[in-house]
Amino acid sequence: MTKTSKRTKELSELIDPDNDYPVDEAVDLVKRTSTAKFDETVELHIKTALDGQNQDQQLRGTISLPHGTGREVKVAVFAEGEAATLAREAGADHVGGDELVASVRDGMLDFNVAIAQRELMGKVGSLGRVLGPRGLMPNPRTNTVLSGEDIPKAIEEVKAGRIDFRLDRNNGIHAVIGKASFEGTALEENLRALISEMERNRPSGAKGELIRGASISSTMGRGVRLDLQDLKDAV
Numbered sequence: 001m002t003k004t005s006k007r008t009k010e011l012s013e014l015i016d017p018d019n020d021y022p023v024d025e026a027v028d029l030v031k032r033t034s035t036a037k038f039d040e041t042v043e044l045h046i047k048t049a050l051d052g053q054n055q056d057q058q059l060r061g062t063i064s065l066p067h068g069t070g071r072e073v074k075v076a077v078f079a080e081g082e083a084a085t086l087a088r089e090a091g092a093d094h095v096g097g098d099e100l101v102a103s104v105r106d107g108m109l110d111f112n113v114a115i116a117q118r119e120l121m122g123k124v125g126s127l128g129r130v131l132g133p134r135g136l137m138p139n140p141r142t143n144t145v146l147s148g149e150d151i152p153k154a155i156e157e158v159k160a161g162r163i164d165f166r167l168d169r170n171n172g173i174h175a176v177i178g179k180a181s182f183e184g185t186a187l188e189e190n191l192r193a194l195i196s197e198m199e200r201n202r203p204s205g206a207k208g209e210l211i212r213g214a215s216i217s218s219t220m221g222r223g224v225r226l227d228l229q230d231l232k233d234a235v
Helices: 003-012 023-032 081-089 098-105 118-134 148-160 184-200 228-233
Strands: 041-048 060-064 075-078 094-096 113-117 162-166 172-179 211-218
Touching: 023 184, 023 211, 041 184, 060 184, 075 081, 075 098, 075 118, 075 148, 081 094, 081 113, 081 148, 094 098, 098 118, 113 118, 113 148, 148 162, 162 172, 162 184, 172 184, 184 211, 211 228
Parallel strands: 075 094, 075 113
Antiparallel strands: 041 172, 041 211, 060 162
């Protein structure tokens, strides 16, 4: 066994899989045990008490994290005419109408976020089977279906660290909250901001506590369980 693997094993043993940690301690553990040669992404994993099969228990929203995500975001914008010009000027990575729709249909998925000019949603809707399963389908509720003049602001927000969150098929939410290189306070503030936004978007059909379990982890690291009372008290 190499020294590196021994070191990794020793660090991973710092995490008790049966313990629930206060947010600041959990963040510190994730940072200390992130030993990859690249800057690992840190994610928050939430198990909710919701049942996504009920329409009144759907949870989704957007938030601009206080300290961003630390990752490069590539944006595709379905737009034509003046809206397309504005999108290019705002720094969109892929811009187009029919040609971009065709390109995506043929497998071009080199982007993290898709934004659509409202007038083009009829065409973009044909990409539902491609974009939907990947969480990339533009949607008014995530501020990604817009009039042309509003597209530049959306691109700016996405590039600066705006993220979308939504309930998955297992009634969980998984979201990037930063990089292992971030200061611990920055990761903690991003995490708490996301939890607050989830509570603000609490579905009408939700009863009792919204969150049943939560953990954070880095790309290559072990999950660290969060103390729910600490999470709730500071939100």
